[in-house]
Amino acid sequence: MISASAPGKVILFGEHAVVYGRPAIAVPVPQVRATATVEVAPGGEGLTLVAADLDREVSLRGSSPDDPLAAIARLTLDHLGQPEPDARLVVTSTIPIAGGMGSGAAVSTAIVRALVAFFGRELPPNEVSRLVYEVEKLHHGTPSGIDNTVVVYERPVYFVRDRRIETFSPGAPLHLLIADSGTPSRTKEVVAAVRARWEKQPARYDFLFDRIGEVVDEAREAIEAGDVYTLGGLMDQNHELLRKIGVSSPELDELVEAARYGGALGAKLSGAGRGGNVIALVEEFAADEVEEVLRAAGAKRVIYAVVE
Numbered sequence: 001m002i003s004a005s006a007p008g009k010v011i012l013f014g015e016h017a018v019v020y021g022r023p024a025i026a027v028p029v030p031q032v033r034a035t036a037t038v039e040v041a042p043g044g045e046g047l048t049l050v051a052a053d054l055d056r057e058v059s060l061r062g063s064s065p066d067d068p069l070a071a072i073a074r075l076t077l078d079h080l081g082q083p084e085p086d087a088r089l090v091v092t093s094t095i096p097i098a099g100g101m102g103s104g105a106a107v108s109t110a111i112v113r114a115l116v117a118f119f120g121r122e123l124p125p126n127e128v129s130r131l132v133y134e135v136e137k138l139h140h141g142t143p144s145g146i147d148n149t150v151v152v153y154e155r156p157v158y159f160v161r162d163r164r165i166e167t168f169s170p171g172a173p174l175h176l177l178i179a180d181s182g183t184p185s186r187t188k189e190v191v192a193a194v195r196a197r198w199e200k201q202p203a204r205y206d207f208l209f210d211r212i213g214e215v216v217d218e219a220r221e222a223i224e225a226g227d228v229y230t231l232g233g234l235m236d237q238n239h240e241l242l243r244k245i246g247v248s249s250p251e252l253d254e255l256v257e258a259a260r261y262g263g264a265l266g267a268k269l270s271g272a273g274r275g276g277n278v279i280a281l282v283e284e285f286a287a288d289e290v291e292e293v294l295r296a297a298g299a300k301r302v303i304y305a306v307v308e
């Protein structure tokens with residue numbers, strides 16, 4: 001039996017604008033993970049893929065081309081030059097689905113790593129990331145590439161599409177609360193809606209994307225300097241820009257305001273928006289109090305993460 005896993009992630013700054021060539025910052029969230037386990041099956045059965053949390057099972061031979069589980073398995077086998085094995089691959093995950101935490105990328109990454117290990121092979125991170133990106137297209141339509149990058153590398157990343165990946169380290173730990181609004185975020189739909197509005201009003205949206213890019217660069221400087229107070233204010237600015245893009249919602253705005261009221265240094269939506277998660281930057285001593293306020297404001301789940 002072979003097992004492999006991959007972490008969740010959150011985007012700290014730059015969602016949506018990153019699709020249009022501006023920078024973004026994302027960090028892994030190892031407190032939640034997707035795990036893939038492979039074991040040998042009787043001869044002739046082929047590869048069976050099981051999503052245990054969804055009570056879903058699919059045969060690789062009988063699956064459709066756009067099935068994400070089967071797609072990443074096929075891509076991996078083709079990349080390795082290996083035939084379909086007689087095996088059973090079971091995926092489990094503690095990452096919230098449709099919450100902007102990279103669930104799809106983490107599941108794909110875990111599957112790639114498990115199959116690679118099953119055949120006694122190794123793949124460098126850039127090759128794993130490239131395979132996962134192909135399946136991200138099924139999830140998101142026009143993905144930025146940030147999810148597969150941060151999930152595979154498991155490091156904070158500064159990301160600009162079609163440029164070299166830059167990993168970096170905070171000057172001081174970042175204490176984050178990730179609050180689930182309880183409303184699913186349909187990334188593919190939201191990204192498509194933003195693209196449609198951008199095509200109708202390119203000047204307006206390019207201006208907003210440029211401003212987000214400036215906030216991202218300021219945020220990186222603050223993170224590397226360990227200046228969490230400046231960073232909190234920049235999170236607030238980023239959220240307001242995302243509101244102007246049209247990807248927030250009353251539920252998300254309420255959680256953001258609750259976090260600030262509870263003592264957070266800053267807060268914003270994270271991911272595609274219109275649902276999913278809000279992230280709040282807190283001082284360590286204030287984490288419990290802010291979490292309590294977020295739950296009182298309707299958060300269905302709150303994850304405490306430390307980025308170092």
